[in-house]
Amino acid sequence: MSKLTHFNEQGAAHMVNIGDKSISHRIAIACGSISMQEDTLDLIKDGGHKKGDVLGIARTAGIMGAKKTSELIPLCHPLALTHINIDLNIDETKSLIYCECRAETDGKTGVEMEALTAVQITLLTIYDMCKAVDRGMVMSGIQLLEKSGGKSGHWKR
Numbered sequence: 001m002s003k004l005t006h007f008n009e010q011g012a013a014h015m016v017n018i019g020d021k022s023i024s025h026r027i028a029i030a031c032g033s034i035s036m037q038e039d040t041l042d043l044i045k046d047g048g049h050k051k052g053d054v055l056g057i058a059r060t061a062g063i064m065g066a067k068k069t070s071e072l073i074p075l076c077h078p079l080a081l082t083h084i085n086i087d088l089n090i091d092e093t094k095s096l097i098y099c100e101c102r103a104e105t106d107g108k109t110g111v112e113m114e115a116l117t118a119v120q121i122t123l124l125t126i127y128d129m130c131k132a133v134d135r136g137m138v139m140s141g142i143q144l145l146e147k148s149g150g151k152s153g154h155w156k157r
Contacts, residue, residue: 016075016109026149027104030115032142034123035096040134044097044126045090051129055088055097058125062086065121066103066114076113079105084114086122099123100145112144 044054051057063084070078083104090097099122103115123139130137148154 016077022151023106023108024149025104025106026110027102027147028110028112028115028144029100029102029146030112030119030142030144031098031100032119032123032139033091033096033098034126034137034139035094036130036137037134038095040130040137041090041092041095041097043133044130045092049129054126054129057129058122059086059088061125062099062101062118062122066101066118069114069117072117073113077109079107079109079111079114081105081111081114084118086118088122097123097126110147110150112147116142116144 043049047053063086065072066084067081070076081103083102085102087100088097089100099119101115101118101122103111103118105111105114119142120139123142127137127139144157146154146156
């Protein structure tokens with residue numbers, strides 16, 4: 001016979017009630033990077049990868065990921081995003097690609113999770129597209145840089 005665990009309301013997972021919160025313009029900026037072998041970076045930079053435009057496809061995947069954040073993270077509210085921007089910058093001296101995402105909405109809850117998800121999905125897409133030539137790539141430094149809007153106001157790392 002299997003044992004069932006019962007959770008009362010205090011122990012059950014639940015979505016935060018945002019019904020009484022005010023609508024405000026909310027912005028979140030997140031970043032991260034992926035390091036790789038110099039040859040891998042050269043392939044991406046020169047557009048010589050057989051799968052196509054790695055950075056363009058990764059940017060599109062990041063935007064799609066931000067839009068699906070509430071489907072991926074169980075208690076995350078679905079948001080109507082008003083803007084997503086993903087910047088990718090190549091650092092040849094460190095052999096890495098730096099990703100920064102800015103997410104915006106006019107709503108009752110923040111867009112930090114959407115910005116962080118966009119960064120992760122962007123970097124994962126770069127990894128996926130290049131893993132055949134470089135399985136040792138490392139994603140790191142994924143973090144929130146800044147957020148504004150809402151009751152808690154402005155925060156900057």
